[in-house]
Amino acid sequence: MQQNPMTVITEILPDKLKELEDYLGPIGTDIKNNPVIKFADYQYLHYCTFFVIPGDHPSPGSSPTPALLAFEANIDGTAKQFVNDLIAKNPEFVNKVYGCCAGYPGNDAGQLASFLLTNDHGANAFYVAHPGQTRDTVYRQRDIRQQIETYIDANRDSLATQDPAAIHAAIVQQLGNIPKPENRPFLTLYGDKLFTGLLWTLGLVLVGGFFGFFGPFVEFLVVLALVAAVVYLLALRWHEMRDKQDDTPWVKTKEREAIQRVEDRQLQNHLTSVIEIKPGAFRFYTLKIVLAAINLVAKLVATKGNLSGIVTIHFARWVILPGNAGGRRRLLFMSNYDGSWENYLGEFIDHASLGLTAVWSSTQQAKDRGFPDTQWLAIKGGSRDEQRFKNFARNSQLPELVWYSAYTDLSVKNIENNRHIHEGLFSTADLAAWLKCL
Amino acid sequence: MTTIDKLEDVQGIVFSGYNKYMANCSYYLLQIDDAGKTKPWLKNLVEQNQISHGADKPTDETENRINLALSYSGFEKLQLDKDSLYSFELSFQEGMDSEHRSALLGDRGINDPSAWxxxxxxxxxxxxxxxxSKNDAIHNASQKYHEKAFKGAGLSVVQRLDAGEKKQDANGFTLEHFGFADGISDPQVDGFPSTSGAGEIATGEFLLGYPNQYDGKLTKMPQLGAVGEAFGKNGTYLVLRQLKQDVGAFWQFMEEEAARQGITTxxxxxxxxGRWKSGAVVEPNQDTDPGKVDNSFNFTKDPHGTGCPLGSHIRRANPRAVGLGATAEEALxxxxxxxxLRRGRSYGNFLENPVKDDGKERGLLFICLNANIERQFEFVQHTWINSVKFAGLYDExxxxxxxxxxxxxxxxxxxxPLRRRVCGFQQFVTTRGGSYFFLPSLSALGLLGNS
Structure with missing residues (x-):
């Protein structure tokens, strides 16, 4: 089953903001045992968050924009299936939350579901560490590993005297009847080859077209594309030279403290970032294209728990927020990751500066408070300026009211390893290497 | 290669722990009760050249060395203005005992700051x-002298921590209390007087105002009013933690567990x-201590940890060239x-019979220097030392x-063909106290004294 992003964004009625926060806050502080909702009951749900995007006051004269409620869910299957399940199991929760939002249709289940689905903005780019792994699969494989480890703990001395094939056979026999793992999705297996093929085709068309191998019309188109690329790059540099990076100092603020208070308390963290897109169509469409490219890479290449060298992200998404109050558009980024914030940002800088600078170099905190100076979209500068980048990221962060993880005890690497262990039960190839997974 | 502008502006402990010439060491943890008296005292120390620096290398004749650092509350009490206070990094502002920092550092349960x-x-x-100090006699006299001076300087002693008995092994390495050679792996820092050639780590990782490991960028420096960043230059952050080592319990456990598993203690x-007692890294298919220490390994010959286990202490403290990137070069x-950069010493006496506890406290006065606490000390502590998911592991x-x-x-x-596993054992090291400090340059100390 495919994993999908659901991002429901609704306007909060101004006089209901506090009521909403008071309702969701206590759920967030006691995510497991709160009396309102038990997220573990939803078998399609991997991670979800609720948070408020504060209303802002753009340029004087224009009316302030209302605060928004964002509901992020990382789910197995379709949003429709999940929403129906959610409303069927806990209508009171859904009604209470969305009763605080503009456009609430009342408590009719069908209308409520369609209200949520209408306001679902999905994602402009979506990354899944392990495509095809449903929550139940993750749970099952965790159990399988646990059973094997317990068996080895109790019998290590006698097992270790045998050869790998005999140990494997003993483990398989011990486990008894275990269902075979599902095949990995087509794109996980062949996506990277498809991607390489696409790049080669594009390269061939460009080079061959330029030298006239495909006739004058294609040659004309290629030259046109090259001219357009040069014009684009010049325009980009023109914009970049006028951008100003954010140079305001680090300050201990209430907002930052609120974010840190819940951070690094357990294995995983959630990062919510809302940032303004630099004004003008040029930056907006640049960003859209970059996000489309990242989405393509995520679908085809980054399908094995590794997003351009970052091995700690379970799910991540970028969403361009609807509306452009006062001419300002905003970019929303949400990520569920392993380890500390410091490590996460460090991994971004160490391994993925190209991709992330390509995205965020089109954004700013506010006028004249832009992303760290960047040259050629992502080639130089940007997030490589470690401290400015971390500061920029911190300043764009929002605290969550509710954050749920279906498996706080599993890292991205654990899930991959568990799957490997499960698969290895049904194979006799390279058993010595398989035993190293245990 | 980086050159340090003025060695005489940098406090000496940056370059050396004075292990060779200074047999004695006391760490005075002080509270400022009257900043009006503290400032002239500070000014005097600097003007009378009492603070040791990088240009005055000790010799056989040297009697004392003094270094001095302040915590965030120290700077507050010296009445730095708000902007200057905010220019220190956030972890330093919050303090090691704050809730967020404790969570990051793993100071929970019996390590909790409330029990320090x-x-x-x-x-x-x-x-x-x-x-x-050079020897006991000089140390005793110096202690008396300075303790008296503290009283006049509006300072009260919260705690005095004395470095303890010293032991060296046959290779000349200092031993820590569990009996292992220690201090083998301090980085060769570019631009330091003791480093020949370019060094492996940029100067700016341990001393502010110089290029760091991010393509030579400058790490943010604390500022002081009109003086600006010159205040932070040649300074660095100092982390101090008192780590109690339960030596008896450690070896007792090792004996019992080894017997159970049919291996040697x-x-x-x-x-x-991750190392033998001599300090030699444990290699695959090795059953006894080779006795010879070669610290040039980078784990590429032991990617699966069959020699030095993936979760062992030294692999966590510095994973070297395996695990953090697609290639060895990237990982490194x-x-x-x-x-x-470690600069601490052990405290207490060595336990005579390692499996029989004598009820006395001993351990490590852990000191490290770094230009950015969050990215260096705290990162190592949280992402490597305490992370149960380090190197793809699960629950350790x-x-x-x-x-x-x-x-x-x-x-x-x-x-x-199969891993061993040891489960549910006790903690051997306990945090008994700790604080973040800033170790200013001599000129910055002078400014503070004159402020």
Whole structure:
């Protein structure tokens, strides 16, 4: 089953903001045992968050924009299936939350579901560490590993005297009847080859077209594309030279403290970032294209728990927020990751500066408070300026009211390893290497 | 290659722990009661050349060395303005005993700051005064002299920590209390007087105002009013933690567990540490201590940890060239962005019979220097030492110094054909106190004294 992003964004009625926060806050502080909702009951749900995007006051004269409620869910299957399940199991929760939002249709289940689905903005780019792994699969494989480890703990001395094939056979026999793992999705297996093929085709068309191998019309188109690329790059540099990076100092603020208070308390963290897109169509469409490219890479290449060298992200998404109050558009980024914030940002800088600078170099905190100076979209500068980048990221962060993880005890690497262990039960190839997974 | 502008502006402890010439050392943890008196005292220390610096190398004749650092509350009490206070990094502003920092550092349960001997609550520390002396007689006299001076300087002593008995092994390495050679792996820092050639780590990782490991960028420096960043230059952050070592329990456990698993005690203990007692890294298919120490390994010959286990102490403290990147070169680049420079000493006497506890306290006065606490010391502590998911593992923290979370006290020893596992063992190292300090340059200390 495919994993999908659901991002429901609704306007909060101004006089209901506090009521909403008071309702969701206590759920967030006691995510497991709160009396309102038990997220573990939803078998399609991997991670979800609720948070408020504060209303802002753009340029004087224009009316302030209302605060928004964002509901992020990382789910197995379709949003429709999940929403129906959610409303069927806990209508009171859904009604209470969305009763605080503009456009609430009342408590009719069908209308409520369609209200949520209408306001679902999905994602402009979506990354899944392990495509095809449903929550139940993750749970099952965790159990399988646990059973094997317990068996080895109790019998290590006698097992270790045998050869790998005999140990494997003993483990398989011990486990008894275990269902075979599902095949990995087509794109996980062949996506990277498809991607390489696409790049080669594009390269061939460009080079061959330029030298006239495909006739004058294609040659004309290629030259046109090259001219357009040069014009684009010049325009980009023109914009970049006028951008100003954010140079305001680090300050201990209430907002930052609120974010840190819940951070690094357990294995995983959630990062919510809302940032303004630099004004003008040029930056907006640049960003859209970059996000489309990242989405393509995520679908085809980054399908094995590794997003351009970052091995700690379970799910991540970028969403361009609807509306452009006062001419300002905003970019929303949400990520569920392993380890500390410091490590996460460090991994971004160490391994993925190209991709992330390509995205965020089109954004700013506010006028004249832009992303760290960047040259050629992502080639130089940007997030490589470690401290400015971390500061920029911190300043764009929002605290969550509710954050749920279906498996706080599993890292991205654990899930991959568990799957490997499960698969290895049904194979006799390279058993010595398989035993190293245990 | 980087050149340090003025060695005489940098406090001496940056370059050396004075282990060779200074046999004695006391760490005074002080509170400022009357800043009006503290400032002239500080001014005097600087003007009378009492603070040791990088250009005055000790010799056989040298009697004392003094270094001095301040915590955030210390700077507050010296009445720095708000902007200057905000220019320090956030971890320093919050303090080691704050809730967020404690969570990051694993100071939970019996490590919790509320149970510390010093460093939290009413026993927070403003100032760290480090006194080194050549021998006992000089140390006693110097202690008396300075303790008297503290009274006149509006300072009260929260705690005095004395470095303890010293032991060296046949190779000349200092031993820590568990009996392992220590201090083998301090980084060769570019531009330091003791470093020949370019060094492996950029100057700016340990001294502010110089290029760091991010393509030579400058790490943010604290500022002071009109003086600006010149205040922070040639200074660095200093982390001090008092780590109690439970030597008797450690070796008792090793004996029992080794007997249960049918292996030798030293073999098991070395797997925990990742090094044999001599300091030699544990290599695959090795059953006894080779006795010779070669520190040039980078784990590429032991990627699966069948020699030095993936979760062992030294692999966590510095993963070197395996695990943090697709290639050895990339992994090393990442690992080298999180290095620390150790300058501490042991305290207490060595336990005579390692398996029989004598009820006395002993351990490590851990000191490290770094230009960015969050990216260096805290990162190592959180992402490597205490992380149960380090190197793809599941439910274990550092077996030697890991935090007091009972369910994480497990350890996997990779082996062929099948791993060994040790489960549910106790904590051997306990945090008894700690604080973040800033170690200013001599000129910055002068400015503080004159402010």
């Amino acid at each position: 001997d010093w460093g939290s609550g009413a026993k927070r520390v403003d100032l760290l005064f480090i006194l080194f 030293d073999y098991l203990a070395s797997k925990f540490v 680049k990442v690992a080298n962005r999180h290095r620390i 923290d550092d077996p030697l110094i890991g935090s007091g979370v009972a369910e994480n006290r497990n350890f996997t020893i990779q082996d062929e």
